[in-house]
Amino acid sequence: MKKKIHIIGAGLAGLSAAVSAKKRNINYELYEASKNAGGRCRSFFDKKIGLEIDNGNHLVFSANNSFFNFCQTVGSLKTLKILPSNLNFFDIKKKEKWEFGFEKKIKEIINNYPIPNTSFFDYLSVLKFIFVTRRSTVFDLVGDSNIYKEFWEPLTLAVMNTSPKFASAQILSNVLKVTFFRGRKHCLIYQPKENWGKTLIEPAISFIQKKRINFNESLKRIHFKDGNISELVFTKRVIKIKSSDRIIFAIPPTNLNKLFPEFKLPSNYNTILNVHFKLSKKDIYLFDKKIIGFINTKSHWMFVKNQYISITISDANKFNSMDSKEIANIIWKEMCEYVKKKINYKSFQIVREKKATYIQSPKNIEMITNFKKKRFPYVFAGDWTQNRLPCTIEASILSGKKAIEDLV
Numbered sequence: 001m002k003k004k005i006h007i008i009g010a011g012l013a014g015l016s017a018a019v020s021a022k023k024r025n026i027n028y029e030l031y032e033a034s035k036n037a038g039g040r041c042r043s044f045f046d047k048k049i050g051l052e053i054d055n056g057n058h059l060v061f062s063a064n065n066s067f068f069n070f071c072q073t074v075g076s077l078k079t080l081k082i083l084p085s086n087l088n089f090f091d092i093k094k095k096e097k098w099e100f101g102f103e104k105k106i107k108e109i110i111n112n113y114p115i116p117n118t119s120f121f122d123y124l125s126v127l128k129f130i131f132v133t134r135r136s137t138v139f140d141l142v143g144d145s146n147i148y149k150e151f152w153e154p155l156t157l158a159v160m161n162t163s164p165k166f167a168s169a170q171i172l173s174n175v176l177k178v179t180f181f182r183g184r185k186h187c188l189i190y191q192p193k194e195n196w197g198k199t200l201i202e203p204a205i206s207f208i209q210k211k212r213i214n215f216n217e218s219l220k221r222i223h224f225k226d227g228n229i230s231e232l233v234f235t236k237r238v239i240k241i242k243s244s245d246r247i248i249f250a251i252p253p254t255n256l257n258k259l260f261p262e263f264k265l266p267s268n269y270n271t272i273l274n275v276h277f278k279l280s281k282k283d284i285y286l287f288d289k290k291i292i293g294f295i296n297t298k299s300h301w302m303f304v305k306n307q308y309i310s311i312t313i314s315d316a317n318k319f320n321s322m323d324s325k326e327i328a329n330i331i332w333k334e335m336c337e338y339v340k341k342k343i344n345y346k347s348f349q350i351v352r353e354k355k356a357t358y359i360q361s362p363k364n365i366e367m368i369t370n371f372k373k374k375r376f377p378y379v380f381a382g383d384w385t386q387n388r389l390p391c392t393i394e395a396s397i398l399s400g401k402k403a404i405e406d407l408v
């Protein structure tokens with residue numbers, strides 16, 4: 001009997017599994033609950049601002065090899081642009097701007113430390129991430145550092161969507177070890193020339209062939225026989241599973257818990273909020289850097305796109321029920337402060353990803369580590385399964401590839 005792999009979920013993890021299966025000439029089929037692929041990394045045409053936008057801003061470091069290999073396989077490297085490793089910041093309270101990264105020569109950095117009013121010793125706090133215990137949070141390590149507010153907090157929020165007070169220091173340490181500790185070449189920033197849909201999702205769908213994805217097929221129940229899955233019950237039909245078939249669940253913990261309530265998985269999540277402002281061409285040019293970190297503001301990171309700017313707020317549960325217009329007003333004021341001018345936007349859109357990532361605390365990481373020690377007659381993929389990495393594009397792509405490797 002020819003083995004068939006049933007992949008549940010067509011987010012990046014599911015797509016990556018399908019891409020790997022196709023490369024190995026394995027028979028596969030995908031089932032996706034919604035009418036589109038991409039999950040938490042999707043692009044769509046937004047009627048309100050009349051543009052195709054990403055649900056949220058995604059930043060990828062050049063250290064992310066699985067991401068790079070995926071783009072190479074699906075033929076989308078040409079849709080990427082590479083930005084320098086420098087991160088630009090603006091402190092609204094102190095009205096100060098600075099640049100942090102590897103583009104400057106060491107001599108320049110030593111003569112002029114990037115963050116105003118800091119000394120050489122402040123930057124040594126990075127050494128605390130060399131040896132980290134499983135239970136420490138980022139705050140435990142660098143909460144008392146002079147560059148906590150200006151560097152450690154925005155970095156942790158961007159990488160882990162979790163406040164440093166709760167974020168696992170081990171995960172941030174793993175990220176620093178493959179990026180900052182290895183130098184400029186590994187800290188360049190990948191952005192899509194247009195949007196992530198055109199770079200990741202559409203090329204992946206073309207590569208695996210659209211007909212292999214069954215859209216609007218939500219897996220509702222699973223039937224077992226003799227300890228093995230015998231039937232997958234979707235909204236519209238029931239699929240019988242042969243003994244040679246294999247199943248990959250490429251869905252987040254909350255969705256998995258609906259199918260397997262007995263699994264002990266993280267259940268607390270953080271929102272990521274994105275505010276997209278459409279601007280005139282002339283006003284877009286007022287934003288002189290492509291990506292800006294905001295300090296002492298509600299805004300965290302601002303990305304300049306072709307016809308709009310997009311602001312990300314991580315760990316944003318407190319905005320879940322706030323009125324959209326009110327949020328837009330608060331954020332827009334901060335943008336005007338940056339350009340030192342009162343300008344108007346043409347229109348705005350707010351995207352609240354209420355379950356953007358689970359809270360990446362030491363306790364939740366341990367829960368996943370324990371879960372992964374168990375043996376199952378099926379395989380899991382998804383950003384959350386890579387418990388040495390933060391929940392990212394890299395983690396989800398890597399998880400899909402590993403899921404196929406586990407099955408062959």
Ligand SMILES: Cc1cc2nc3c(=O)[nH]c(=O)nc-3n(C[C@H](O)[C@H](O)[C@H](O)COP(=O)(O)OP(=O)(O)OC[C@H]3O[C@@H](n4cnc5c(N)ncnc54)[C@H](O)[C@@H]3O)c2cc1C
Pocket residue numbers: 008009010011012013014031032033034037038039040041055056057058059060217218219220250251252255272273274353355356357381382383384391392393394396
């Ligand atoms: C706003 C935002 C900003 C982010 N920023 C960054 C960033 O800067 N850098 C970075 O690397 N990462 C970032 N991420 C994280 C990144 O987007 C995710 O890690 C990645 O997209 C997760 O992919 P996944 O396939 O694991 O899960 P998902 O994208 O959640 O895919 C799961 C899929 O399964 C489907 N599904 C669920 N249940 C069922 C079911 N029962 N039956 C069938 N289908 C089902 C869902 O509809 C979904 O399409 C960000 C995420 C968000 C939301």
